[in-house]
Amino acid sequence: MSQNTFTRVEDSPTGKKLAGPVGWLDDRLGLAAAGKKNLRKVFPEHWSFMLGEIALWSFVVLLLTGVFLTLWFDPSMAEVEYTGSYAPLYGIDMSAAYASTLDISFDIRGGLLMRQIHHWAALLFVAAMIVHMLRVFFTGAYRKPREINWMIGVGLLALGMVEGFAGYSLPDDLLSGTGLRFVDGLIRSIPLVGSYLEFFIFGGEFPGEIIIPRLYMAHILLIPAILLGLIGAHMLLLVYHKHTQWPGAGRTNENVVGYPMLPVYMAKAGGFFFIVFGFLALMGALIQINPVWAYGPYNPSEVTAGSQPDWYMGLSEGLVRLMPPLETTWFNRTWTWSVFLPGVGGLGVLFTSLALWPFIERWITGDTREHHLLERPRNAPVRTALGAAGITAYVVGLIAGGNDIIALKFGLDIFAITWVLRFGLFIFPVIAFIVTKRICISLQRKDNETLTHGWETGVIDRSPDGGYAERHAPLPDTAAYALTGSRERLPELEAETVHKSDAYGVRNPDYRKQSFRQKMRKFYYDGSVDKPTSHDMDHASEHLAGGGEHPVVLGDDFQGVSETGVPRVH
């Protein structure tokens, strides 16, 4: 089965068959040059590199199921009397949009399944984008040269949320109408131009008769087209930059080690599409989502307890719930801060800081090199801790967005939850920052310990004077390299003090900027432990070699021992 037994392609039946079409295409498109480079392009393998693929494939599922839904959905707010087969709404006046959603759910075979898959895929799309983004963030994969791709990713996330919200609003049921009512209040709260935007967007006073057709256009044409373009650019850049990889034996900043696109990744990625689609189809078959028929048609004088947006809007929703009342009257105008600040500001701060982070970090570290090896989260303690603080604040917002459900299900006082979270929004992230940073530094210390002292063997020596000591075995080179390969050496901060003026008393014009940067550098590197030097390693290996002790024989598979002294095996 070794590769030497392969027949030459030209001689194989497939080769003979394919040569014709490939030649025909190349005569017209000249693709062979590009194909030569890319068909066998190497991708490194790691489970965390598939997270973005979940988002990609759920987007494809959204396109497929979405096209199916457009065949019957009627994006009109015209009033109709429902006569379809869902009896409890028989004879009720409703918009054509809602009636057609009911038809898709009850009178089109497979319509309910497609609606449910579509909605699950939408929730998954945003969730997978966030998980993928967290992986990129915590491993430093956004560093040069990938900053532009990071920003495209931030744009995709923002657009994905808008796209999801537009879709959530289309069925014109009581829940989606309540969501639109909230957006109306949010638009109104924009200082000075709020009423103008409201009247232009809704075509008059809320709810008007045109918002759903407009959202429909945005949902099925405008935003998907931009999403598609950005996804294309995202993937082209991925191919162009070549994927990052984890450090390991033979894997350096200058190469990429893995399997070829054709056939392995073609199969793995293609297979994963079927898995994502199949998984979503099963969710659509077994778990009910957005039962619009239960909510009833939108009516501005009705509301249901537990009115929530889909989860990705939970942050905005939660911040709006947490905000204490604040409204001012300036220049004979009303400024509604209690809606505007959390509703528009929360996501604004999130996306701005996400988009700027690579540049802020680069300004702090002054690192201008290209990075293709991933950094372990522990080796950038402040970055990791900031990420953890951000996640904590986000989760506080999400919990606040569901505070009524939490109060109901856990028998808590809804006002008490709100008060705890009002303070928690500021306190919990700080705690998360401190704890995460300390954990990272401890893990760095543990790595150093492993590097210099090797693995515990579980073999206990008793010395002539009665003392007990455990033998350590040196770490194999592969493992030691994996631990140190992408770990950055710390800069020497003491050498970089900034002076107000130089030795001749000339004022340093950039003093404030430089000293601020200096402070940020101290903050960024504070507490981090440097990796051992070559000297440390030489010293340690001498020590481990032992003087005159009889050697311990360890198998090839030996990977150290567990806490209880049992050898770990690969």
Next chain:
Amino acid sequence: MTTEIERTPGDPVADPGLQPHQYRPQDVDGAQERRTERQIASMFGLATLLLLGFCVAYFTIDGDMRIFAFGDPAEGNAFGGWSAQNFAFGTTLGGALLLIGIGIIQWAKKLMGDHEMVEMRHPVRSSDGDRSAVMADINAGIQESGIGRRPLIRNSLLGAVGAMGLPAIVLLRDLGPLPHSQAETVWKKGMRVVNDVSGEPIKPADLEVGQLVNAEPAIFFETDDEGHPVVHGHDLLAAKAKAAVIVVRMRPQDITPAKGRENWGVDGILCYSKICTHVGCPISLWEQQTHHLLCPCHQSTFDLADNGKVIFGPAVRSLPQLPLAVDGEGYLVAVSDFPEIVAPSYPELARDQKKLNEKTGGDA
């Protein structure tokens, strides 16, 4: 494929290079290989069967068939009620897709060649030669165009292209009308307060202490000479979004009316806007004992015994109150439109409220 890289001072451990390839059982054991092959093929076969099952289900399962388990649907205590169609379509389709996906990946993992390959990276940055060539080209282009030497052309072109933005903005003007005052609702003097849905007028004697009525202005239920509703369709929704009210009855001694509001109620019956002043959700979570009204959207809480004042949550303005009276036939009617602006705040609210105060002469 082992590339020994020099150990630098910053690099305590040298790269040991790519490790020797390890083979899979399928690579060395023919029986194992054939077993894996059969396993994958049977996944694809099963997927085909499931997809056929999907088609059979499509034509055989009735739309109103439901799946119940554990319990009696008639009693309302059964688990499930799932649409049999949805269940059958989803499980067959999902199962087939999953099997196809797992089969393909299993093929890639177990049978396709799995020798790791190495590809070298190159700095993204182009060579200095390329860069200066590009700079030279750009310079030549700029020079030849004469854009630097001909500011008249350049600036007038920039002006013209900039002016293209104007039609683009102007074209959007007809997105909607200019905002008008949102201070008025359909309520006016003498309009009956009627029960929502049924449209029945309300007599004070019909209400008990602790009663809540979700009400609307009577005009929503009026019909013209030909029997068509006076307000309908979008106009009805837009009007409802501001005019919906709740009528509550409390013990008169529990109510502490603000100055000027002493006669806005009838025997402890008060009427408030149903539209939250925060972002406009309709509120009717009324606690009859505490007299608190909670908005289910963001938990703004208003005290109806205390002039609709905000006691918790993000809302700022009190819930507007509609002054009530009784008409000649003994039914509840509005004394006027709302003296305060209903619905969420908007930038011109302060101005509109001032105008409203001047018009009504009130100081609300």
Next chain:
Amino acid sequence: MALLALLALALLLTGAAYATVAPETATAESASSVSEVEAGRQLFVVGCASCHGLNAQGITTAGDEDEAGNYGPSLIGVGAAAVGFQMETGRMPMAQTAPQAPRKHVEYTQDEINQIAAYVASLAPGPARPSDEELNWQSVDKEGISEGGEFFRTNCTACHNSVGAGGALPSGRYAPTLKGVDAIHIYEAMLTGPQQMPVFSDEVLTPEDKRNIIAYVKTVQQQGNDGGLGGGGLGPVADGLFIWLIGIGGLVGFSVWIGMHGTRSKKR
């Protein structure tokens, strides 16, 4: 009868306020309504009076104007419907002071509840228990059900949620779920406005409207969830949990499997 009164009095004196001795003999012979009222009064004195007062006039706690409250509210004029609702759902007697009386196991027999209801109804005119005709929601036609839905969404969903899953209220109070609640208790709750719930009197929400509402709630509950496993009517919050736990969880599991280095053989 006298023996019974003596027994009740003795129990009261020993402080066993929750003693629920079932006067089996009394139920057997309580043919006339007068004796039913009297039997109800006996039970009331034993089980209810400690909070609601010996004559059901209620007990008010002392305190400033704002803090003074009902220890137990007056039951004069609440009618048999209120007793039926509170006692048949186990809400009364309360086990302890709480923001709200929860639904729990019923301690009294049906006859005892009827007697207490008769007693409370005899104090002053109040809402009577609904008749079988008023509760016959099975007879409501399609139009009636969807009209009931309109009333339900206008008056009920704000607190009880659109599938009747319940909702949160301030200070640990809540609107309870409507799942598994008998038609008569839904009816009586609307009629009497128990605890924080507002009253929906028959003049404003007619008996027919109430029956339609019940028909809608029951119909919707009976048909179950078309789309599959429901999130308990909790809407997008439950969906969000599902997509993170099941969706992301499951697919990350698949990713790990795809990226896993499989078994290797030492042979070659």
